[in-house]
Amino acid sequence: MDALPTISEAEWEVMGVLWANSPLTANEVVDQLIGRKAWSPKTVKTLLNRLVTKKALAFDTQGNRYLYRPAIQRDQCVRGESRSFLDRVFGGAIGPMLTHFVNQSDLSAEEIETLQKLLAEKGQKKSARKGKNA
Amino acid sequence: MDALPTISEAEWEVMGVLWANSPLTANEVVDQLIGRKAWSPKTVKTLLNRLVTKKALAFDTQGNRYLYRPAIQRDQCVRGESRSFLDRVFGGAIGPMLTHFVNQSDLSAEEIETLQKLLAEKGQKKSARKGKNA
DNA sequence: TGATATTGATTACGAATGTAATATATTACA
C-alpha cells in the first residue's frame, strides 16, 4: 500500500515543476528552474534521471528527446511527507502541530477565515456522527 | 542567525528523548528508546556522538559516564524543520498547508475548538493593527 | 555524408545517514 518512492529535497523541486505543468522536455524543466535554483542543467538532468529510476517520473519519447511527466500524484507525496514530518517533529500529534503553525505564522485575514470555515464544517460533521470517525 | 545544526530523522528520535527528560546517561537514553526503535545500543551511542559533534547535545562528565543534555532548544528545531517542510512541500504557502492538514486529519472536538479560538484571536489582532504584521 | 550539436546514460565524488563493530580508556571487583 505504501510504494511511494522517497523524494529528496532537490527532487521535490523538479517534481514541483512537472506537477505544475507537464509533459515537459528536460530543457523546459531546466528553464522553469532558472532563477529559483542555481543548478547546472546537468544537475537537473541527473535529478530527472533519478526520478525516472525511482518511478516518480515517466516519459514518452519524442524523437531523441523525452517528454517527462509525473508518475505519482502530488497529493500522495504530500500526504507521505506530511506524515513523516508530523511523526518526526511532533510525534504524530496533529493538534499541537496545527497550533504551532497557527501561532508562528502570519496568516492573512482571508486565510484565517478559510480555516475557520473549514474547522466549523469539521466540527459539524463531528457532532453529527459521533464516534464514527473515518 | 541560522546556526542550527541539521538533525536527521534518527537523530530527532534521540533528541526527543533528551528534550523530554534530561540529563540522561547514554544507557538511559537507550532504555528510553527500547520498544520505539529496534536499535543496537551501539547505534544510539553513535547518534549521541554525532549530536555532540553537531553541538546539538552537550554533556557533563560524571565519573567515566556522560550526562547528556540538549544544547539547542526544541522549539528552534521545530521552527527550522517546519520551515523546511513548508517550503519543500507547500512552496512556503502556509494557508494551503494548514488547509491540507485540517482536511486530512481527524481532529477531536477539543482540538477543533482550540484551533478555532486561536484563529479567532489571530483574527482579532489582525484587524486591530492593520498592516502591522510582525 | 560528414562534422557538430544535443540528448540521454553512465560515471564521479564528497558529505550525510543508518547501522554497527572494534579499539581504547577507565572503573570496579576480586
Add this chain to the structure above:
DNA sequence: TGTAATATATTACATTCGTAATCAATATCA
C-alpha cells in the same frame, strides 16, 4: 593490583544526496 566490565572514541561500510562531468547515441546542418 590485575583483570573483567563498561563507557566513550574511532573506524567501517553501504546508501542516498547534491552537484556535476564525461561518454555514447542520435539528429541536424552544411
